[in-house]
Amino acid sequence: MTCAEVEELLELYVIGALAPEEGRGVREHVAECPDCHALELQTRELVQVLGLGVEQVEPAFDLRARIRAAISTPAQALAAPQPTPTAAGPSRWRSLLDWLGPQPVRMGAAFAVVPLLLSAWLVFQVMELRTEVQTRDMALQTSWQTSQAAADIMGRALAHGGAMANVSGTERAPGAWGMLYYTPAEQEGVLVVRGLPELSEGHVYQCWLMNGEQRMNGGTFYRESDGRAMVVIKSPMPIERVDAVGVTEEPHGGSVEPRGERYMWGRISIV
């Protein structure tokens, strides 16, 4: 492939639109040609900038804590367990016992090993505890940040120019009621609810913002043990343009569009 041919295909190569054999030709040329390699890196820059054009979206609040928990788990613990030798097991143990010497010597060795094992167990317990504490710290920190954000939004909603909307339980949750706090021109709100029933395992509540036929994800959340819940909603449009807010039951992680039963619903209107 010549430099001119590569230059013609570079945009397609970098964006991933070439077939494997075409891409191979470009890759081989670029690896040998410093000028085309420099051009390739610059073109990649352009492609990565495309990702910037996408709206930023707030991920689930517990994702940060999940990542924190994952990095607290040693890589070895995540590796597949090694198969335990079985056929050769007894004879190996026998050889080890023989190597330790006569029985009284073995007992002495056993007593010496017990404190070591105990120490190892204690170290393991401390590490487990530390991981748990770190995870809880993270969750608390996230919860604190969420509370701070919610307090700011609610403060603005209660000030001049702010607004609130009643949200009522449906037949699935007759005892549920709540309030959406928001500022009409802003794209954030806080939904505070009570009386939500417990969901089956593997399910979460998900909030939806409705604009005509459009259903926009407002975020997933869990209820507290007493049925209360609070979620900071990020709307892709000013909330004054949203017609209504709803809450459905969805599988863990949430859904792209509402598929589960509706638990709450409320029209966006100034109370």
Added chain:
Amino acid sequence: MHPRSEADEALVARVAQNDPDALDEVYGRYARSVYGLAYRILGEPAAAEDVVQDVFLKLWRQPGSYNAERGSLGSWLLGVGHNRAIDVLRRRRSHQEQGLPEAGEPELVQDGLVDMADAASVREASEAVRRALMRIPPVQLRVIEMAFFEGKTHFEISEELGEPLGTAKTRIRLGMRKLRALLEAEGIVTQLNDLR
């Protein structure tokens, strides 16, 4: 170099020393961008969250994969996230269509990309990119989106649009070059004049 870029480098150095707070700070800066991109590609919150987790675990386990001299941390994280999301998308289709390449690891970009550590810069750059995309002819924008967000090859694009193969290739090329010109004018990407 921009002082916030140094802060990014310092954060990655702390990540390399197994400092979880440093990773947490990187997450605070870039998770929304990476999640937004992954969600745009995959359309499912759970799958997009998996991509975000993969991206940040990669930085934690292989901090040396990122080379600060060749690009900003934000663009690298977006690149890893894009590749992961496209891999997931292609695996979903793999039972129907064989032979698609996996996106693999992104090549690192050179200096010149906007410093994404500055939230205002990120917003400005995002708006500039969106403005530029709106000025690209719709037929060219459509094929760029099919390649970038849907992971489709020019064969698949031409087949889906019912157009000759050469047309799809030309539209991608022209659209990308138009985008480059618009973003160069905005100062978002490096000038290429000295390379051509």
